[in-house]
Amino acid sequence: MKRNLHLIVAAIVVLTGACKEPFQVVPGSGNWMSEQLVGAGPGAITVMTQNLYVGADVDLVIRALGTADPGDDFPALLLAIETVGKTDFPARAEAIADQIARTRPHAVGLQEASQINIDLRPLGVPAVVDQDFIALLQAALAARGLNYAVAATSNNIDVSLVSGLVHLRDHDALLVDADRVTVNEAGGQNFSVNLGPVAPGVVLVRGWVFARTTIAGQATTFASAHTEANLAGAPPGLLEQIRAAQVGEMVATIGSSDRVVLMGDLNDTPGSPMYGVLASSGFTDTWAALHPGAGADGLTCCHVADLSDKFANFDQRIDYVWTRGFARDNGTLQGRIDRFGDVPADQLQGPASLIWPSDHAGLVAALR
Secondary structure, three states, X not given: OOOOHHHOOOOOOOOOOOOOOOOOOOOOOOOHHHHHHHHOOOOOEEEEEEEOOOOOOHHHHHHHHHOOXXXXXXXXXXXXXXXXXXXXXXXXXXXXXXXXXXXXXXEEEEEOOOEEEEEOHHHOOOOEEEEEHHHHHHHHHHHOOOOEEEEEEEEEEEEEEOOOOEEEEEEEEEEEEOOOOEEEEEEEEXXXXXXXXXXXXXXXXOEEEEEEEEEOOEEEEEEEEEOOOOOOOOOOOHHXXXXXXXXXXXXXXXXXXXXXXXXXXXXXXXXXXXXXXXXXXXXXXXXXXXXXXXOOOOOOEOOOOOOOOOOOOOOEOOEEEEEEOOOOOOOOOOEEEEEEOOOHHHOEEOOOOEEOOOOEOEEEEEEO
């Protein structure tokens, strides 16, 4: 990384975990997903997918690193660290754990499950961040009496900057309710097709995770992914083809399992090559199937970088729950799918303002 340290900003938020009272699920509360769980018959499955959001617009840092100007690198990095403080993942983990406690998914697909380790004190900057998103979320779930185990993770982007003082590792993860889900086989891997090097010290590698499970005596395969995101300056059509290749790799690896839930932040919209690969491989877009009328757009992205926007102004549907093997004899899919993190009631108190649980809306689907 190029350095020009005379532009260091003195005031950076030092991040610490927050202690909060755990949310309690009250039977008979009238929450639709809680009632669905209680009344679910054999074969019913509930899943959740959530991009956890690293906490800042890292594309700004990538763009700064990619320029010939050495003076813009460190300011961009400091702005990102400051934004990570404002978006307060320990507090957001509590809100996400509340949603999991309310809806009790059998499996939870997580994207941008980050590990952030930053210590700029050797440079005279009081910036220290030590956050493991999966560990923080699991601790919040355990505080609610829930036993969600990590079935699989993938090791994706691994970036070390400023002589190792800034270290970011990106993972996909799949959590399962260990009290109700038996994992028979699980794993995580990188896609064979990736964008690769995009700036000094930054190599974009994406991955996915899966678990072949048994739930109430029935086999179900879960898979979750974070396919390649848009990046300014990429050749037209390249990223769309990469995403199509990535989901195609998932489909080929999963094989002919009878019941499959494939979910995640797939970073492309209906009608894209990615969408076409899944639709032509026997998968059903759960949102489209269960929202054929009002609300069919199902937009999930994105809130502003510091999560301080008062209302969701989404313009993309890029987060999905796809299913195969759940359709009834008449070809219809039954159940419900809703968003989380798209209405003001989902906001939580951040360090300086109300913030959202993530920059993406999550999806919770109950399939009957």
